[in-house]
Amino acid sequence: MKKSLLAASIAATFAFTSLSTQASTTETWQDTLQHAKGQTVYFNAWGGADNINDYIQWAADRIKEEYDVTLKQVKLTDTSDAVNRVLAEKAAGKNTNGSIDLIWLNGENFRAMKDNNLLFGPFSQSLPNYITYVDENARQSLTQDFGTPVDGMESPWGMAQVIFMHDTATLSNPPKSIVDLLTYAKANPGRITYPEPPQFLGSTFLKQALYELTPYRKALSQPADSVDFDKITAPLWAYLDQLHKVAWRNGQTFPSSSEEMMRLLDDQEIDVALSFDISAASVQIDKGNLPDTVRSYVFTNGTIGNTHFLAIPYNSSATAGAQVVANFMLSPEAQIKKQTPTIWGDLSVLSYAKLPASEQTKFDALPRGIATLSIEELGQTLPEPHSSWVGALESEWRKRYAQ
DSSP, X not given: OOOOHHHHHHHHHHHHHHHHHHHHHHHHHHHHHXXXXXXXXXXXXXXXXXXXXXXXXXXXXXXXXXXXOEEEEEEXXXXXXXXXXXXXXXXXXXXXXXXXXXXXXXXXXXXXXXXXXXXXXXXXXXXXXXXXXXXXXXXXXXXXXTTEEOTTSSEEEEEEEOEEEEETTTOSSOOOSHHHHHHHHHHSTTSOOOOOTTSHHHHHHHHHHHHHHOSOGGGGGSOGGGSOHHHHHHHHHHHHHHHHHHSXXXXXXXXXXXXXXXXXXXXXXXXXXXXXXXXXXHHHHHTTSSOTTEEEEOOTTOEEEEEEEEEOBTTOSOHHHHHHHHHHHTSHHHHHHHHSTTTTOOXXXXXXXXXXXHHHHHHHTOOOOTTOOOHHHHOOEEOOOOTHHHHHHHHHHHHHHOO
16 A cells, blocks of 8 residues: 555654653553463353354464463353353452453443443553554444443444355345345244353344434433333334244244354254354354355444453452553554454454555465455444443343343
């Protein structure tokens, strides 16, 4: 990519500023590195995808080699379990030597920890790789986590966006809006479904549908209890009442996850699957779990996207080690590895413009999976509603539809 003289000048100015900033924080960071040596960081992270678990193990090996910090993943089925554990430890007065040192989270889980003073920090804006490579102005979700100000209390790790999948061998023109999805389901009973809330992708489907259906979109940026919830969500429940009648298994049973949806797609039980991982289809094709005729797509008017983060509990006994881990996860090495389609395919949080030319070249050289959309093809990213909408929607959904 050729740079204009202006771009080159800006890059040079940034490089000087970055070096100056790093110089002023070098002593503090060197202290952190020293304190981190020999520490074990217990990393509580969702463990539902083998490729993500493999990536975390790769990072653990690199961090041990480079910094003498041991990273141990504690695999979660629900991130709220970790949040509740920290909350219970605080209630019991265990304000040091907590059982969790680092958590992968965002949204309502971050808000719960921040509101209950369960977080160590602020720390993220002092990480050398954050200072050097992150541009907070590039995306609102870097500083506003589902409407909650980040304030340096968590470090960005990756970005995600809802994508849909279909098998081109059996469905050449998939539905490209929530309304079209219902039309398709009525014409093809039993072929459409979504994960069961409160599984995060199921809850995201509710938010996607609500965003497209309600005439009161602006209200979604406000706390759910501060607006007329019933009026705003009425179109959603009317929609789901119709969809469930013609859904897979008559809306009496729902898939437990994106992974189950992809298995159903592979078995030709359903026609459309969804994921928050833009490379999910490519990864599963590479593993032999989906036919190579499967392709990803997004809705015409956009799909929901967000940033996910790493946070450190207030009572962690390895805050230095946890910061070292968070900083490594923001390195070009780690972000390039993570964005590799057949490894994870997670979108990088680094600013391309802030990368040196050698690292830009590595990002440019990343292969794009056979079913992975380009940044241009991903189109418009819809903002997450305020985090309070998650619990409100899940609660109402379970009242209406849980068996």
